[in-house]
Amino acid sequence: MPAQYRRHVLLALFLTLSAGLGCALLVERNGWAAPSSLSSPAGAAHMVDAFEAVSGPQPGFRRNHAKGLCVSGRFDSNGQGVALANTGLLRTGSYPVTGRFSVVGGNPSVNDTQGGxxxxxxxxxxxxxxxxxALNSSPVFFVRTPEALLEQLQASVPADGREARIRHFRRDHPESQAFEDWMAAHRPSTGFDNAAYFSVNAFRFNSADGQEHLVRWRLQPETPYAPLSDEQIAQNDPDMLSYGLASRLAEGPLRWHLILTPALPGDPVNDATQLWTQPGHQEIDAGVLVIDAQQPQMDGPCRDIDFNPLILPPGITPSDDPLLQARGAAYAESHRRRVREMAGQ
Ligand code: HEM
Structure with a gap:
């Protein structure tokens, strides 16, 4: 390459890189956008900062789903799930479970009657x-990508202009509609015990005969769903969910069925905002989750667990759903912060 062209190319490269770096610094400092990948450690820190900005500092607590309680029990697998994944935990047997019920948001003292x-x-x-x-009681999520979740968090920061920001977010994210519709049509259950809990994201299941299936699952309660009544809402008991669970457990263990649903061709397997609406899905009941005890989260066995949905047994791997890698990174970052804060107390 002639020398004068090489000089031009180098100059152009230098200008491009410095402009890029300058923009990245500006963007980062002003919080307009995240670093390139929200699944990287820096991206996860940015995401967790955004959760903190919404709820304010709550040292020692999870940065989302801050209010909760620990539970323990077992999973009685009936072996049916092995048809989908060659996983020891799906073979017939009884396996110990440590769990945590929670409500959404970063406020550890939120009123239980408020959350949906x-x-x-x-x-x-x-x-x-x-x-x-980590499962929610709605079968779909309200955004498809971690970038959209970050946008939603930034819009929700309690500061001037919040309502307008949220309105703009809604306008720009029609993919939230299925979630909004589902929430509008399903009043929250009276307790933790009578809700179904959904994986929302799909995961890849590999069976012993080399077949691959994309699977969503849910935990279906044996206790029938009952919607929160107007009277319960009016009573406004801030801790109704933990008291309710304690009184149900005093009567005996609670049970949910693990229902595995493989995707049909054409199902949106990488989009957690969409239901799988085609008729004819196979549903495999893989066994029963039995919960028989509850403990406070402050010193219970779930306190220091990172319920990172990427911690999977052999035979199950993440799908390409863009939320999943960002979830893994953000849960790890939130866990790192709260464990360090607890150690410093
Ligand atoms: C990119 C998307 C998401 C991000 C960034 C995110 C972020 C977080 C964070 C930071 C925590 C606290 C983790 C800890 O400190 O242990 C958390 C907890 C939780 N998230 Fe998510 N989340 C996402 C999507 C979802 C989805 C799709 C679901 C439901 C299927 C979900 C369900 C939960 C649950 C149940 C917990 C509480 C876990 C526990 O009890 O420790 N999240 N999330």
Missing amino acids: MRSLALDISNGGETWRM
Whole structure:
């Protein structure tokens, strides 16, 4: 390449890089956008900062789903799930479970009658394999990408202009409609015990005969769903969910069925905002989750667990759903911060 062209190319490259770096610094300092990938450690820190900006500092608590309680029990697998994944935890047997019920948001003292959703996180282990999952009581999520979640958090910061920012977010994210519709049509359940909990994201299941299936799952309660009544809402008991669970457990263990649903061709497997609406899905009942005890989260066995949904047993791997890698990174960052804060107390 002639010398004068080489000089031009180098100059152009230098200008491009400095402009890029300058923009990145500006963008980062002003919080307009995240670093390139929200699944990187820097991106996860940015995401967790955004959760903190919405709820204010709550040292020692999870940066989302801050209010919750620990539970324990077992998963009685009936072996049916092995048809989909060659996983020890899906073979017939009984495996210990440590779990956590929670409500959404970063405020550990939020009033239980306010939230529209219940959540359940589980660690199922057999000594060699561990399966962690964090499930919500809605079958779909309100955004498709971590970038959109970050946008929503930034719009929700309690500061001037919040309402307009949220209105703009809604206008720009029609993909939230299925979530909004579902929430409008389903009043929250009266308790943690009578809600179904959904994986929302799909995961890849690999069976022993080499077949691959994309699978969503849910935990279906044996206790029938009952919607929160107007009277319960009016009573405004801030801790109704933990008291309710304690009184149900005093009567005996609670049970949910693990229902595995493989995708049909054409199902949106990488988009957690969409339901799988085609008729004819196969549903495999893989066994029963039995919860028989509850403990406070402050010193219970779930406190220091990172219920990172990417901690999976052999035979199950993440799908290409863009939320999943960002979830893994953000949960790890939130866990790192709260464990360090607890250690410093
Ligand atoms: C990119 C998307 C998401 C991000 C960045 C995110 C972020 C977080 C963070 C930071 C925590 C606190 C983790 C900890 O400190 O242990 C958390 C907890 C939780 N998230 Fe998400 N989340 C996302 C999507 C979802 C989805 C799709 C679901 C439901 C399927 C979900 C369900 C939960 C539950 C149940 C917990 C509580 C876990 C526990 O009890 O420790 N999240 N999330």
